[in-house]
Amino acid sequence: MNEDAEYLPRNKHDFERVYKLKKMERTELLPLLPSLMEWVQDMNWPIAHEVAELLVTFPNEMVPLIKDVLAADDDVWKYWCLKILVRRLPEEFRMSFKSELIRLAERPTAGEKIEELDETAMEILRELNE
Template structure:
């Protein structure tokens, strides 16, 4: 990891490092995915959308990362993962989230309901039909 640590953005305006990441080979970016997805916690951060675009170039590799986030209690982070990432993934990848989406749609926590994750999950489930 240390080899690629210097590629990670240092702050929410670090477009220089994000642009450098975009020029890197996939094998260099793969170990950084868990750290990059942390930037999805707040899509108001200036570099968040560029990082989302980069993450979407690794649709299969981000599945376990999104699943981990959906198992956490950070409902806003969950929202951004559904809205910005999952809605843009290929249907074949979205299918891997079917159980999580059904749970969000049918049995949301109070916090998930507050962030309208149940509605967003239903929208995504409709794509699978």
């Protein structure tokens, strides 16, 4: 079993572990970020918003993790990354996604279009240009 598992939420109702995570030192949380990202795959899970709140406090570390999701095939996860994470990052970090946002806005796949990723990307691009 992964030694980090003792810190990670056990299920979608495990608020106790999320609150403990929020009290940990930043350096202790860094190796947990990729696993915590999985909890924003479905923002209907009860702990998802709490986890997202924690993740956005690591903007620099989140950029490559979000880019990995945007390059993958899970269109719902992409949607939540844009809507819940990217939009809440400071502007200089949101700028890191400009090429991905342009691609999503201009050339979405059929699945991305169904999840309205093109519209969400366009909204973020407009915010960047304001």
